[in-house]
Amino acid sequence: MTRRLLGVFAHPDDESYGPAGTLATSSAAGVDVHIAVMTDGAAGTPAAGFPEGAALAEVRHRELQAAAAVLNATLHHFAYRDSGYTGDERNGDPDVFMNIDPAEPMADLVELIRSVRPDVVITHDENGGYRHPDHIRCHQLVRAAFEAAGDPGRYRELGPPFRPARLYSETTSNRWIKVFIRILRLLRRDPTRFGVNKDVDLTHVGMDPARITTRIDVRRGWVLKKAATACHASQRGGSGPLGRMPARLLAVVSPRELFIREHPPPHPGLREDGLFPPPSG
Ligand SMILES: [Zn+2]
Numbered sequence: 001m002t003r004r005l006l007g008v009f010a011h012p013d014d015e016s017y018g019p020a021g022t023l024a025t026s027s028a029a030g031v032d033v034h035i036a037v038m039t040d041g042a043a044g045t046p047a048a049g050f051p052e053g054a055a056l057a058e059v060r061h062r063e064l065q066a067a068a069a070v071l072n073a074t075l076h077h078f079a080y081r082d083s084g085y086t087g088d089e090r091n092g093d094p095d096v097f098m099n100i101d102p103a104e105p106m107a108d109l110v111e112l113i114r115s116v117r118p119d120v121v122i123t124h125d126e127n128g129g130y131r132h133p134d135h136i137r138c139h140q141l142v143r144a145a146f147e148a149a150g151d152p153g154r155y156r157e158l159g160p161p162f163r164p165a166r167l168y169s170e171t172t173s174n175r176w177i178k179v180f181i182r183i184l185r186l187l188r189r190d191p192t193r194f195g196v197n198k199d200v201d202l203t204h205v206g207m208d209p210a211r212i213t214t215r216i217d218v219r220r221g222w223v224l225k226k227a228a229t230a231c232h233a234s235q236r237g238g239s240g241p242l243g244r245m246p247a248r249l250l251a252v253v254s255p256r257e258l259f260i261r262e263h264p265p266p267h268p269g270l271r272e273d274g275l276f277p278p279p280s281g
Contacts, residue, residue, distance in 0.1 A: 003276055006034045006118035006164070007073075008109065008142045010097070010134035011082055012041040012064035013235045016228035018129075019122060019170045020071060021218025022257045022275070024225055027072035031276075034116050035073045037064060038105060038138055039082035039097050041235075043090055045197055050234040059234050066231040070224055078108050083134050085199050091133065098133040102141060107158065109145035114159040120275045121146055125169035125260060130205045139169065146263065165277045167263040168214060174206030196236075207260065213270045214259040219251040226250065 005026050009015050015023065015035045027033040041060035042053055050059060061077060068075035083098040084090045091098060097105075113121065123142040128135030148154045150163025181191040181202050191202040218225070226247050230238030237243070242250070261270065 020225040021221035024221035033073040036076040040079040067228040113149035168259040222247040
């Protein structure tokens with residue numbers, strides 16, 4: 001039986017900068033990989049030479065298609081309008097993803113889960129990685145849709161109920177981030193104003209390592225992860241430190257992608273190195 005994996009992400013590029021190593025190694029192992037992206041990415045800050053607004057959304061859709069092809073995944077792009085990062089003035093707009101009525105994206109996700117019938121669903125963690133409101137919204141919607149898709153009494157018009165075996169949140173450990181914050185403070189840099197737009201608070205990035213249940217070996221996936229991130233040129237994919245480092249070195253520096261098992265709930269101290277349940281029977 002073919003195993004199926006569905007990754008649901010907020011923005012075009014989250015699949016690549018996030019758990020692309022897991023997606024790439026899974027598809028190489030014969031898993032049928034699906035990627036769903038909820039927003040259009042129009043609020044992303046474009047690299048020099050790229051347009052803004054609606055024209056940027058078109059560019060980002062094509063970049064996402066290219067990245068999904070690199071990862072050998074089937075793409076489902078819902079393209080709601082994305083929100084900006086915390087504090088962005090566009091976040092008062094009722095039409096952005098963080099503010100819209102959740103009924104419509106919920107129905108999209110229930111229908112998707114029931115039609116793809118994945119064994120495993122992965123999404124952002126409850127912290128949204130670095131507290132991006134769209135990532136947090138995506139996490140909440142996926143959790144709710146995961147429950148609803150398996151409930152025969154809900155969304156009857158969207159096909160027969162289906163409950164995937166497992167739900168995971170992709171995450172980062174804050175262990176090294178805490179070290180990095182100390183280094184920044186020694187350099188008299190402000191860790192609460194980090195990144196291209198100086199709007200990322202590193203003190204809110206990453207999870208307590210004790211929460212992490214699942215570590216996936218992605219050393220063989222780095223060549224494709226790098227190639228997928230390079231597809232997102234409007235978001236500086238392929239440039240910067242990540243773009244310049246050879247995949248062989250990245251595989252040494254970052255050999256594993258980390259996940260928190262959400263469903264079924266982990267027993268205390270669970271440590272596993274795979275996402276899929278063992279074959280039954
Ligand atoms: Zn994102």
